Amino acid sequence: MKTLFTALFATLLIATAHGDGHVSPAPDDARLxxxxxxxxxxxxxxxxxxxxxxxxxxxxxxGVDSPHTGHHHLLIDLxxxxxxxxxLPASDNIRHFGKGQTET
Numbered sequence: 001m002k003t004l005f006t007a008l009f010a011t012l013l014i015a016t017a018h019g020d021g022h023v024s025p026a027p028d029d030a031r032l033x034x035x036x037x038x039x040x041x042x043x044x045x046x047x048x049x050x051x052x053x054x055x056x057x058x059x060x061x062x063g064v065d066s067p068h069t070g071h072h073h074l075l076i077d078l079x080x081x082x083x084x085x086x087x088l089p090a091s092d093n094i095r096h097f098g099k100g101q102t103e104t
Contacts (some may be wrong), residue, residue: 027068030056050074051103062098072097072103 010020030094037043052059052072060069073088074095088094098103 010037026070027056030054030068052097054102059100059102061100062096064100070099072102 009058009067033053035053036049054072054077056068058066058069059071060066074097076095078093081093082088088096090096095104
């Protein structure tokens, strides 16, 4: 079975999380992208590597209170986006990388 992997990111989804739980906008030049798989790629394996790319910001574990840093979330096959002003619930469709991971 082949899986179509399409990544859609908007700079709106890039934000800086602070230790007190609030989120502030990312710098205007921040850019989130996938290194692999490529946008629109079809992957034949059930298991494959996802590598995140980020410029204009830094990656840090959740709870680190440093300007312009944050951690990744991967949203998978959602019918609609969750409320991005609230903490994202962890599920099979919303994966957290709160240790600062840049690939999975």
